[in-house]
Amino acid sequence: MGLRRLRHERLHPRHPQRRRRARRWTGPGDAGALALPPFAGARAPRRRVDGARRRRRSPPRAHAAAFRRPRDAGALSCGRRGLCGAPSARARGGGEVDRAAEERRRGRRLCTAAAGRRRARAPHRRDRPPRDATQHPVPRLGLDGIRFTDGPRGVVIGRSTEFPVSMARGATFTPELEERIGDAIGVEARAQGANLxxxxxxxxxxxxxxxRAQETYGEDSHLLGEMGAALVRGAQRHVMACVKHFxxxxxxxxRFKVDVQINDADLRDLYLPHFKRCVDAGAASVMSAYNKxxxxxxxxxxxLLTDVLKGAWGFDGFVMSDFILGIRSAADALGGGQDLEMPARLxxxxxxxxxxxxxxxxARVDDAVRRLVRTxxxxxxxxxxxxxRVAAVACAAHQALALEAAEKxxxxxKNDAAAGDCAPLLPVDVExxxxxxxxxxLATRRNTxxxxxxxxxxxxxxxILDGVRAAAAGRGIGLVESATDDLGLAASAARAADLALVVCGCTFRxxxxxxxVLGGGGDRRTLRLSAAHERLIETVAAANxxxxxxxxxxxxxxxESWRAQVAGMLMAWYPGMRGGDAVARIVFGNVNPSGKLPCTWPRSEAQLPPFDRHARRVRYGPLHGYRxxxxxxxxxxxxFxxxxSYxxxxxxxxxxxxxxxxxxxxNVGSQPGDEVVQFYAxxxxxxxxxxxxxxxxxxxxSLAPGQSHVVRFTLAPAWRVVHVGTSANPRTLRTVEIGP
Structure with missing residues (x-):
């Protein structure tokens, strides 16, 4: 009786459960910008007025529906009077921006920019393109609202083309290819409802x-800047591009607590130039980082945000925060130069x-709104x-582009001759x-x-197993599969074959x-392979x-512990949706490998700067990588x-x-191939x-056998000694001294 009676009794107004029921939901993806009307779709709590109960009237709807994918930030929408967006076409937008600011001063609205994500949908709904994320665009200004999607190895909405990770694309040393990838990503983003x-x-x-090393292009600022600027140019033919994490x-x-100590000279010369290169390429937005x-x-x-980015560099786009903990104080963030809080108005x-x-x-609010509207x-x-059109998503042309990127x-x-052989191990000699x-x-996993x-x-x-199986079948070569790390089975498979490919490395875990608490990810505990993978390599190499x-x-x-025991080594990175085909085409010689390392591989971790993945305070100096x-x-x-090459x-x-x-x-060899000529000062x-x-x-x-090409590098007036080569190894560089 007691329980049954409690269920029907009216809860006390201060009862925790009553407060929980009455709380207005703003949605985890209510990614506000400069505004704050309540979420229009939420049920308003009841309250007593003069002894009567009535429902609070909801204000005009101003929020955007979220993208249907769990990781998508959803969409930024603009209210009809408040604005969140941003021009460049000053002649088109200047007067409208001023009128919008005046409307806010009259108290109609500060600004609304909702962008967020709802709860994760069922897997079968992920194939669907998201619906139009903006419930209330501003047609009189030509604004559709800002609709966010993440990256960088493709569009994270629906079933999109998955390119190799950025570190792999950095290994191509080919900005022209990266610009084409950016163009494909921009098309797929627009086709699925996103515009940022x-x-x-x-x-x-x-x-x-x-x-998150895989999400960037490498250890060198110049390489980062050139590849990032290329991605900006390609994507911004269709959508706004956001450069991160500043x-x-x-x-x-x-990342949520570390304080990076760095002097102005190191910050200016090493950690900022690549961001400036992307800003100079016209990037629409910059995302600030979590750290201090x-x-x-x-x-x-x-x-960083006002004096350097908006001041010295002349950036006229908008700055957005990283998600949830990207800012800690509204006053400090807006005063510091932040224009948009993501993904919710917290x-x-x-x-x-x-x-x-x-x-x-x-005035600072108006400046933020103008930047959003202008962009x-x-x-x-x-x-x-x-x-x-939706047919452009993961189309044949984009998948072919993903294959090209993986191949390059x-x-x-390493490609030595095995014991008893006189020719290098790769490519496969079908005779x-x-x-x-x-x-x-890992040969059987979708390890992307x-x-x-x-x-x-x-x-x-x-x-990789799919790709090698198809390539081997086309050449009449038998395949021995051992999709396990079991040492006994691996040794048996190796002994039964003329060539053994061992696939090892890392995964998302x-x-x-x-x-x-969700598990997986984070910084690597060691740069060595797991003990199980090292034993697997040693066992297979001993058997074959x-x-x-x-x-x-x-x-x-x-x-170091196993490299001398094997005749060949390939670094495939996380090679994207066509990675298995790319590996097979290189192993069998259809494609000549041409990738170059975008980061230095040490002999031991002692050769590198100290790295504490739980550090609360760290000092960054001027030296890392090949320097x-x-x-x-x-x-x-x-x-580096x-x-x-073959x-x-x-x-x-x-x-x-x-x-x-x-x-x-x-090219003095017998096969066509690509070489990356590098210029150092x-x-x-x-x-x-x-x-x-x-x-x-x-x-x-790209050179055919016997073909030559003259490469030209422009000099800067301050350079006195320059070097040309095919890596950063000082012993292989050719030096030129420039006169005074």
């Missing part, structure tokens, strides 16, 4: 153990009260609507090889990268975005000297820019020609006064 792609990640890889973000596990820089949260950092809900109290100036107007109506990204690290063993669990915010669900993924290892992962590995190896005279296992290239003697250095490169960067070889240019050239 937040996948231009250009954080400097200070240490290869960083969990700045000094390179530790994952402690010199005791101030990046989302509040006036020096702190910015207090803005009206802060404006009324004079804590936040209305939206600049992109409104861009592109031809007929291009953005794979790095041949001698009749059975191939494919060994390792992290499963955090960057996860793409491709309609199909070709595993070993590295990626830190997911905390004609063994090649295919590595999968997002950055460098330490391979550290030079300065400390260390010899890594593989230098290194990569072998053919041989010869560089001529570089010479000064006016304001440029020219060098001839010739002696520069003292940051707080280190030593002039060290620093990448300042690169060119990919």
């Amino acid at each position: 792609f937040a996948g231009v990640c250009v954080n400097l890889l200070r240490h290869p153990a960083w969990g 700045a000094c973000y390179s530790i994952e596990n402690s 820089v010199n005791d101030t949260w990046c989302g509040h950092h006036r020096s 702190r910015f809900r207090r803005l009206p009260a802060l404006v009324r109290r004079g804590v936040v100036s209305m 939206q107007l600049r992109f409104a109506g861009r592109g031809t609507p007929a291009r953005y 990204s794979i790095v041949l690290l 001698r090889v009749h059975r191939i063993a494919v060994i390792g669990r 990268g992290d499963r955090g915010s960057s996860r793409v669900r491709a309609p199909a993924v070709v595993t 070993d590295e990626g975005e830190y997911l905390g 000297p004609r063994t090649a290892v295919v590595l999968m992962g997002g950055s460098a590995f330490v391979t 550290l190896m030079q300065a400390e005279r260390r010899d890594p296992a593989f230098w 820019g290194f990569g072998l 053919t041989t290239f010869a560089l001529g003697t570089p010479a000064v020609d006016g304001d440029a250095v020219v060098v001839e490169v010739r 002696d520069l003292a960067l940051g707080s280190d006064p030593r002039p060290l070889h620093t990448l300042r240019g690169f060119r990919r050239v």
